[in-house]
Amino acid sequence: MSWIAPTEPLQLVKFRLVGDLFAIGAARYAMFQDLFPFRFHVDAATVAAIGLWSLALYLGFSPVSDWVIHQLERWFNYAERSLYTSQDEFEKTKAARESQNAFYASLFSIVPFLITGGLLNYGVELSLGRSWALSVGMIVCLGAGVYELGRRAGQHDES
Incomplete structure (x- = not known):
């Protein structure tokens, strides 16, 4: 060799x-x-600001995000039930399908927050200017994260 x-x-x-x-x-x-x-043209700063606003909304309104996940999971389970003709076949794969639907629901639950985050980012860009959009998104995201930590600590202390 x-x-x-x-x-x-x-x-x-x-x-x-x-x-x-x-x-x-x-x-x-x-x-x-x-x-x-x-x-x-997709501006990286705009995408980052929309992502920060979406994360802030998702954290700040976590009971709403939990409700959205639950509703999407219910809808996915209902929609998938209509695809089966046999009750036995439906019951045989129920556990796997429900966990898969829960995963998809958690993924799709961010979509309303992305849309709302985009609208809020657009409003900040119109009112304060483009240079402030990312900064305000970071500030709001940090504030929502602190709020969520405090909210969960309060729930833990109550129980």
């Missing part, structure tokens, strides 16, 4: 790999842009 010495230094190979990965990512982005007949 012979050992072949590399013809290029290791640093150059590493940069070539990173460049190739960047080219693949750019090609995928270009393919995504070619899907639509128009161009749209």
Whole structure:
């Protein structure tokens, strides 16, 4: 067995790999842009601010988010029940389906908060300007996190 010495230094190979990965990512982005007949720009700061607002709403209104999860879980279970014709077949796989529906409900429960967070972020951008949107989102997210920690500690002390 012979050992072949590399013809290029290791640093150059590493940069070539990173460049190739960047080219693949750019090609995928270009393919995504070619899907639509128009161009749209997604600002990273806006996406981050909407995410922070959504997290703040999700934490600040956690009883509402729990209610949304419960309602979505009920609806998923009801909708899936209509797909089965046999009661025996339905009962056989009930536990697995209900846990899967609970997972999907927890994933989809963020959608109303994302929409509301986007609207609130848009309102902050209109009123205070674009530079304040991310800052206010961070402040509100920190405040909602502290509120949720205090709320849970209060519930723990009561029980």
